[in-house]
Amino acid sequence: MTLLEMKNVTFGYGRGQRVLDDVSLKLEAGRNLGIVGESGSGKTTMLRLLLGLASPVAGEIALKGRAVDLANRGFMRDFRRSMQAVFQDPYSSLDPRQSVFDIIAEPIWSLKTGLDPKQAVAEALASVGLPADAASRYPHEFSGGQRQRIAIARAIVSRPEIILADEVVSALDLSTRVRIVELLKELSNTVTLVLVSHDISLVALLCEELVILERGRIVESGPMREILANPQNAYTRKLLASTPRFPEYD
Numbered sequence: 001m002t003l004l005e006m007k008n009v010t011f012g013y014g015r016g017q018r019v020l021d022d023v024s025l026k027l028e029a030g031r032n033l034g035i036v037g038e039s040g041s042g043k044t045t046m047l048r049l050l051l052g053l054a055s056p057v058a059g060e061i062a063l064k065g066r067a068v069d070l071a072n073r074g075f076m077r078d079f080r081r082s083m084q085a086v087f088q089d090p091y092s093s094l095d096p097r098q099s100v101f102d103i104i105a106e107p108i109w110s111l112k113t114g115l116d117p118k119q120a121v122a123e124a125l126a127s128v129g130l131p132a133d134a135a136s137r138y139p140h141e142f143s144g145g146q147r148q149r150i151a152i153a154r155a156i157v158s159r160p161e162i163i164l165a166d167e168v169v170s171a172l173d174l175s176t177r178v179r180i181v182e183l184l185k186e187l188s189n190t191v192t193l194v195l196v197s198h199d200i201s202l203v204a205l206l207c208e209e210l211v212i213l214e215r216g217r218i219v220e221s222g223p224m225r226e227i228l229a230n231p232q233n234a235y236t237r238k239l240l241a242s243t244p245r246f247p248e249y250d
């Protein structure tokens with residue numbers, strides 16, 4: 001089943017240049033999608049559009065075959081319940097004044113999911129490998145890797161179908177990265193990931209599908225294995241050649 005789709009999407013900030021140019025992609029349930037490109041290629045912009053935080057200038061974004069319609073409140077509620085995001089910097093993405101319980105429980109309330117917050121937060125903490133007593137503590141008491149686990153717990157607590165993750169491990173040291181990648185791999189048994197990264201070797205560990213973005217255009221897309229084995233595009237070959245492999249997974 002196609003969960004999310006971008007159809008011929010074009011986008012630019014203000015009156016500036018096109019940041020995305022005629023971009024089309026599909027996210028199929030159970031097939032994690034990696035979006036890879038160099039800095040400035042438009043990856044974060046693409047995630048913002050997929051999250052409904054910005055609207056295309058031309059083209060369409062659809063959830064399960066229904067076009068995103070910001071004016072349709074019922075649809076937008078379903079849309080927001082379907083997906084959650086995790087961002088790069090675990091230091092700035094968590095509100096330091098809120099307890100971990102309140103941070104993780106926030107989507108339960110804001111999305112009116114009807115879940116029992118206590119039980120759902122406890123389950124989310126257990127799923128990301130944090131102790132139950134973490135709930136009563138504050139973000140500054142945790143390491144970068146633990147904070148990213150808190151951000152992931154917040155993303156899964158409302159049981160979305162899709163998690164969009166933007167450079168989620170790049171602020172972490174290598175051994176912490178490996179553990180967060182293992183956690184995401186485990187979670188992707190129950191949720192489909194969209195993983196944005198400049199690091200193709202990281203994306204290769206988690207994603208079955210790959211899109212290569214160069215200056216706002218998709219230059220190559222398809223099953224990860226096929227692209228890694230036989231990259232068609234010169235830019236893809238350059239990215240592959242310039243990315244060191246994850247040593248722990250060699």
Ligand SMILES: Nc1ncnc2c1ncn2[C@@H]1O[C@H](COP(=O)(O)OP(=O)(O)OP(=O)(O)O)[C@@H](O)[C@H]1O
Binds near residue numbers: 019037038043046198
């Ligand atoms: N709010 C904004 N206003 C104007 N231009 C922007 C804005 N955000 C991004 N851009 C521009 O859009 C282009 C794509 O940026 P984007 O952040 O999507 O790329 P990226 O691939 O995620 O880069 P990085 O890996 O460095 O985060 C860049 O040229 C950037 O300068």
